[in-house]
Amino acid sequence: MASSTEENYLKSLFNLANEQGEVSISDLAQNLHVSMPTANSMVKNLQKQGWVGYEKYKPVILTQEGKKAAALVIRKHRLTEMFLVKKMGFGWEEVHEVAEQIEHIHAPKFFERMDEMLGFPTIDPHGSPIPDAQGRIQEFSYLPLSSCKVGQEVQLTALTNSSTEFLEFLNGRALRLGLNLKIHSREAYDQSMVVSYDDHPSETLSEKVCERLLVRVIGK
Amino acid sequence: MASSTEENYLKSLFNLANEQGEVSISDLAQNLHVSMPTANSMVKNLQKQGWVGYEKYKPVILTQEGKKAAALVIRKHRLTEMFLVKKMGFGWEEVHEVAEQIEHIHAPKFFERMDEMLGFPTIDPHGSPIPDAQGRIQEFSYLPLSSCKVGQEVQLTALTNSSTEFLEFLNGRALRLGLNLKIHSREAYDQSMVVSYDDHPSETLSEKVCERLLVRVIGK
DNA sequence: TTAGATACTTAGATTAATCTAACAAATTTG
DNA sequence: CAAATTTGTTAGATTAATCTAAGTATCTAA
Numbered sequence: 001m002a003s004s005t006e007e008n009y010l011k012s013l014f015n016l017a018n019e020q021g022e023v024s025i026s027d028l029a030q031n032l033h034v035s036m037p038t039a040n041s042m043v044k045n046l047q048k049q050g051w052v053g054y055e056k057y058k059p060v061i062l063t064q065e066g067k068k069a070a071a072l073v074i075r076k077h078r079l080t081e082m083f084l085v086k087k088m089g090f091g092w093e094e095v096h097e098v099a100e101q102i103e104h105i106h107a108p109k110f111f112e113r114m115d116e117m118l119g120f121p122t123i124d125p126h127g128s129p130i131p132d133a134q135g136r137i138q139e140f141s142y143l144p145l146s147s148c149k150v151g152q153e154v155q156l157t158a159l160t161n162s163s164t165e166f167l168e169f170l171n172g173r174a175l176r177l178g179l180n181l182k183i184h185s186r187e188a189y190d191q192s193m194v195v196s197y198d199d200h201p202s203e204t205l206s207e208k209v210c211e212r213l214l215v216r217v218i219g220k
Numbered sequence: 221m222a223s224s225t226e227e228n229y230l231k232s233l234f235n236l237a238n239e240q241g242e243v244s245i246s247d248l249a250q251n252l253h254v255s256m257p258t259a260n261s262m263v264k265n266l267q268k269q270g271w272v273g274y275e276k277y278k279p280v281i282l283t284q285e286g287k288k289a290a291a292l293v294i295r296k297h298r299l300t301e302m303f304l305v306k307k308m309g310f311g312w313e314e315v316h317e318v319a320e321q322i323e324h325i326h327a328p329k330f331f332e333r334m335d336e337m338l339g340f341p342t343i344d345p346h347g348s349p350i351p352d353a354q355g356r357i358q359e360f361s362y363l364p365l366s367s368c369k370v371g372q373e374v375q376l377t378a379l380t381n382s383s384t385e386f387l388e389f390l391n392g393r394a395l396r397l398g399l400n401l402k403i404h405s406r407e408a409y410d411q412s413m414v415v416s417y418d419d420h421p422s423e424t425l426s427e428k429v430c431e432r433l434l435v436r437v438i439g440k
Numbered sequence: 441t442t443a444g445a446t447a448c449t450t451a452g453a454t455t456a457a458t459c460t461a462a463c464a465a466a467t468t469t470g
Numbered sequence: 471c472a473a474a475t476t477t478g479t480t481a482g483a484t485t486a487a488t489c490t491a492a493g494t495a496t497c498t499a500a
Contacts, residue, residue, distance in 0.1 A: 005487065026447060038488055040449065045486090057448060057495065087307075088333045098327040107318040113308045225457065246477060256478065258458055265456090277465065277478060 002051075004104040007073045008032060009042050010051060011103075013062050014070035022059040068135035075131040076111055077103040078124035083114045085125040092125040092176075093167035126167075127158025127177050127214065142214035145181070146191065146207060152183050153219030161212045173203055180218065222271075224324040227293045228252060229262050230271060231323075233282050234290035242279040288355035295351040296331055297323040298344035303334045305345040312345040312396075313387035346387075347378025347397050347434065363437070365401070366411065366430035372403050373439030381432045393423055400438065 002010065012031045016023040029039035043060050046052045051066035062070060080099040084090040090098075115121075115133075122138060123129055131137040142157050156179045159166070170176070175197075184194040184202070191207035205213070222230065232251045236243040249259035263280050266272045271286035282290060300319040304310040310318075335341075335353075342358060343349055351357040362377050376399045379386070390396070395417075404414040404422070411427035425433070 003486080024447075025449090034487085035489060036448065037450080037490085042487080084330075088330070088337070090329070090333075094329070098325070098330050101325045101327065102322070105318070105321045107321065109310070109314070110304075110308070110318050113310070117308070223456080244477075245479095254457085255459060257460085257480080260479065262457080 001106070002049075002069060002073075005042070006046065006049075006051075007069075007104055009039075009046060010062070010066060010070040011073050011077075013052065013060060014067065014074065017062060023061075024059055028060060071131035071135035071137055072133075073103055074137075075133070075135070076105070078128060078130040079111055079114045079118070079121070081124045081126075082118050082121050082130070086118055087114075091167075091171070092162075093164050093171060095125065096162065096164070123158070125177075126162040128162075142216055144211050145183075145193065145195075145205070145213040145215050146210035148183055148215065148217065150183050150186055151220050152217055154181050154183070154215035155179070155218050156181060156213055157216050158214040159212055160214060166209075166212060169209070174198065174200065175213075181215070221326070222269075222289060222293075225262070226266065226269075226271075227289075227324055229259075229266060230282070230286060230290040231293050231297075233272065233280060234287065234294065237282060243281075244279055248280060291351035291355035291357055292353075293323055294357075295353070295355070296325070298348060298350040299331055299334045299338070299341075301344045301346070302338050302341050302350070306338055307334075311387075311391070312382075313384050313391060315345065316382065316384070343378070345397075346382040348382075362434035364431050365403075365413065365415075365425070365433040365435050366427060368403055368435065368437065370403050370406055371440050372437055374401050374403070374435035375399070375438050376401060376433055377436050378434040379432055380434060386429075386432060389429070394418065394420065395433075401435070 009028070009032065012028055013023055016027055016031055020027065025036055025039050025043065028043070029036045032039065034042075043052060043054050046066070047054045051063055051069060053061045053063055077099045080102045081092075081095040084095040084098060085092055112133075121130055127142075129138045129140060140158070143154075144160070145154065145156075148154055156175065156177055158177065159170075179197050181195045181197045184196060186193045191210070192204055193210050194202055194204050196202055229248070229252065232248055233243055236247055236251055240247065245256055245259050245263065248263070249256045252259065254262075263272060263274050266286070267274045271283055271289060273281045273283055297319045300322045301312075301315040304315040304318060305312055332353075341350055347362075349358045349360060360378070363374075364380070365374065365376075368374055376395065376397055378397065379390075399417050401415045401417045404416060406413045411430070412424055413430050414422055414424050416422055
């Protein structure tokens with residue numbers, strides 16, 4: 001069974017591979033805030049346990065077992081986030097730190113009961129998919145708001161970044177998942193967009209923000 | 221801040237002191253399933269951090285800070301047990317292992333929300349008191365059933381042992397906290413007692429069991 | 441195409457938590 | 471009370487996870 005530390009490495013490898021494709025030792029080290037030699041020796045350890053394939057100076061690749069193990073940790077993390085928000089009254093900006101700890105709890109029934117109580121959710125509070133109990137993960141094909149056109153109506157469905165600062169920024173503008181946005185204009189100079197929703201008749205969102213908002217087109 | 225390991229030592233010291241008074245290095249080592257040298261060096265470490273007082277060959281004594289730190293870990297443990305039983309549908313025999321892990325989570329709001337959702341409970345599912353947020357613990361004065369007299373009516377209020385095996389034994393006889401028991405007889409030879417409750421007109425309980433059942437006298 | 445920069449590895453040290461072996465103090469008991 | 475037993479301590483080793491320093495491989499770009 002993986003230690004908490006090993007679980008964190010598996011999770012990082014999984015997430016980095018999804019974001020970037022190939023994952024180098026330095027990517028991994030940076031992501032986990034450890035030195036390269038530390039990441040290097042842990043990768044060798046993970047390899048010995050059959051979770052990753054690795055050859056000197058080559059990218060690190062999760063094996064099938066490694067992917068499954070990683071997905072199951074991510075499952076625990078995202079189920080926990082959903083539970084904290086839906087059942088315990090946490091804000092979506094407060095759940096990450098707690099979930100980072102609870103994801104390492106070994107207690108199948110605990111997470112099964114969360115899953116049941118939540119009605120078997122498929123996404124977490126930030127719109128990321130929750131892997132199933134077999135470690136299978138459903139991929140959605142959402143677009144960044146930044147790639148949408150003026151005049152379109154879209155629904156905010158997920159985020160590519162769930163840092164506390166970004167979530168607090170969204171809270172400040174009453175932006176939440178499920179909201180319908182109308183795209184009124186885009187500024188050619190800096191790619192910022194003006195949108196409206198609910199009782200917000202005109203909000204300007206920077207390119208940086210628009211890239212992090214994932215949407216589904218619903219109109220025009 | 222105490223590591224999980226340190227928290228476990230503090231908890232053991234607190235519980236052992238309550239059960240036995242003086243706590244030796246060997247008591248501690250036995251209780252935590254570690255060797256005496258391990259317990260010895262951890263006690264020195266806890267002393268350096270101001271949680272225990274210790275002199276060579278003398279009993280280990282928690283300081284005020286040590287007692288408070290221990291009580292706050294026990295608070296997290298017992299709140300978690302109550303949450304698992306009352307909010308997540310666990311049986312009282314299933315909660316210990318999970319609570320042993322969750323008690324080490326550092327997330328004040330998580331436990332505050334549990335407390336609120338449970339209506340600020342004062343006892344856990346096994347009748348043990350839950351320390352308050354300041355680490356103060358309310359002591360009850362319950363009697364073991366074994367010390368009660370034939371003819372008395374008593375209410376089952378707590379247990380002195382909450383091992384899975386004992387709890388499953390109680391489950392098998394539908395014995396649970398809050399139940400009123402009538403004491404019909406006691407066998408002089410082995411101190412076993414015959415009691416009745418609910419639709420159980422006659423159950424024989426061994427001395428070992430009677431010592432572990434804590435009650436409040438309500439009649440005769 | 442080779443010099444310089446970047447990425448990676450090796451070597452060796454550190455810390456927390458554990459162990460066993462050996463010795464020392466304290467307690468119990470004949 | 472002295473011997474035997476129990477309890478506690480010291481010394482030294484181990485493992486997981488981390489680090490820094492130093493050296494090596496790979497990539498990039500003049």
